[in-house]
Amino acid sequence: MSDADRFMTEAIALARENVRRGGRPFGAVLVMDGEVVAHGVNGVVETHDPTSHAELIAVRAAAIKRHSPILKGATMYASGHPCPMCLAAMRLAGITDIYYAYSNEDGAPFGLTSAPLYADLQKPLAEQQMNFAYRPVRPKGEEDIYDLWRKMQEG
Amino acid sequence: MSDADRFMTEAIALARENVRRGGRPFGAVLVMDGEVVAHGVNGVVETHDPTSHAELIAVRAAAIKRHSPILKGATMYASGHPCPMCLAAMRLAGITDIYYAYSNEDGAPFGLTSAPLYADLQKPLAEQQMNFAYRPVRPKGEEDIYDLWRKMQEG
Numbered sequence: 001m002s003d004a005d006r007f008m009t010e011a012i013a014l015a016r017e018n019v020r021r022g023g024r025p026f027g028a029v030l031v032m033d034g035e036v037v038a039h040g041v042n043g044v045v046e047t048h049d050p051t052s053h054a055e056l057i058a059v060r061a062a063a064i065k066r067h068s069p070i071l072k073g074a075t076m077y078a079s080g081h082p083c084p085m086c087l088a089a090m091r092l093a094g095i096t097d098i099y100y101a102y103s104n105e106d107g108a109p110f111g112l113t114s115a116p117l118y119a120d121l122q123k124p125l126a127e128q129q130m131n132f133a134y135r136p137v138r139p140k141g142e143e144d145i146y147d148l149w150r151k152m153q154e155g
Numbered sequence: 156m157s158d159a160d161r162f163m164t165e166a167i168a169l170a171r172e173n174v175r176r177g178g179r180p181f182g183a184v185l186v187m188d189g190e191v192v193a194h195g196v197n198g199v200v201e202t203h204d205p206t207s208h209a210e211l212i213a214v215r216a217a218a219i220k221r222h223s224p225i226l227k228g229a230t231m232y233a234s235g236h237p238c239p240m241c242l243a244a245m246r247l248a249g250i251t252d253i254y255y256a257y258s259n260e261d262g263a264p265f266g267l268t269s270a271p272l273y274a275d276l277q278k279p280l281a282e283q284q285m286n287f288a289y290r291p292v293r294p295k296g297e298e299d300i301y302d303l304w305r306k307m308q309e310g
Contacts, residue, residue: 008292015300025304049215050224050248051206060204069205077290079300084276085247087287088240091272093205096285101292102301110301117246121239122277130251132242135232137163137256145170145234146257146265149180 007031007077008101014041014054015079022046025112028054028078030062030095032071038062054078055086059093070094080107083114084121162186162232163256169196169209170234177201180267183209183233185217185250187226193217209233210241214248225249235262238269239276 001009007029014027018041026042040057044050055078063069075097076082076090081104090098104113125132138144156164162184169182173196181197195212199205210233218224230252231237231245236259245253259268275283293299 004290005292008290009294012292012294012297012300016297016303019300019304019307022307025300044224048218048222048224050218050226051211051215051244056206060206063203063205067203069199069203071205081289083243083247085240085243088238088243088272088276089206091276091285092238092240098285098287099290100288101290103289103291106291107301110305112301112304117243121243121246130246130253132253133255134236134258135159135163135254135256136258136261137160137167139164139167142167142171145167145174145180146262146267148171149174149267150265152174152177 003034004077004099007036007075008079008099010036010039011054011077011079012101014039018042026054026078026080028058028076030058030071030074030076032062032074037074038065051085053083053086054080055082056089059086059089059095063093075099077101080112081114084117158189159232159254162191162230163234163254165191165194166209166232166234167256169194173197181209181233181235183213183231185213185226185229185231187217187229192229193220206240208238208241209235210237211244214241214244214250218248230254232256235267236269239272 011027011029024042038058038061040054043052072094078100104115107113166182166184170180179197185193193213193216195209198207227249233255259270262268
């Protein structure tokens with residue numbers, strides 16, 4: 001079995017254990033330099049947290065462990081097709097190698113697909129099903145937060 | 156001052172306090188039924204976690220507090236334009252009313268913009284700057300994870 005298949009088998013095994021504990025069928029394994037640095041399973045049922053997705057948890061755990069928000073060169077093995085939140089989380093961390101074992105098409109008959117959310121989020125923001133608005137409040141008598149941040153950066 | 160401006164002023168005040176503590180200039184306040192149910196600030200510098208964004212933290216905190224991953228009817232007041240990860244997190248939670256005080260254009264001169272990531276993520280997946288591949292591993296001798304999940308759902 002190739003290393004890639006072995007890591008994917010591990011992600012699927014995590015998903016299976018999670019289902020047996022009453023969770024959703026998603027697991028993920030994050031690999032750097034040929035070794036597993038972190039993993040995650042979907043914890044939405046248990047925690048009620050809608051952001052408790054396998055890949056996001058693995059990214060968080062790896063970053064905290066390595067003391068770096070950037071995980072360039074890491075490879076994600078996810079049992080299911082990553083949702084838009086997890087994909088963006090991986091990209092924020094500089095992760096560009098992503099494999100998944102179950103596609104949105106595989107998951108659709110089970111209601112396990114993020115395809116509708118992808119379709120909506122790929123539209124221009126103004127056309128999406130939401131009210132997303134610029135409200136440029138600038139509290140009087142207070143320093144602008146971005147100016148303040150720049151000053152702090154410059155020390 | 157309108158309620159909306161008051162909540163936004165609070166989000167900006169959280170961002171300002173966060174900068175004074177050495178963090179990034181982002182704060183968010185989540186409101187339900189006219190009251191703040193949760194808030195968050197960017198914790199990337201302190202925790203190294205690249206997913207530690209103000210809005211995502213507010214969504215998580217509200218969902219855990221209310222024992223529900225769905226926060227329909229909630230309104231997010233974010234100091235900065237939400238990034239794609241946080242936007243998707245809000246949509247996963249059913250949040251469709253989102254206001255921000257600083258646009259990506261406001262933030263660009265400070266390097267505080269998620270516009271490049273939005274531009275990339277809005278392309279078809281195959282055209283994005285990453286290797287995103289289907290690897291349909293199906294471990295032999297083990298029950299399919301989605302079939303198992305359906306069985307568990309049916310009790």
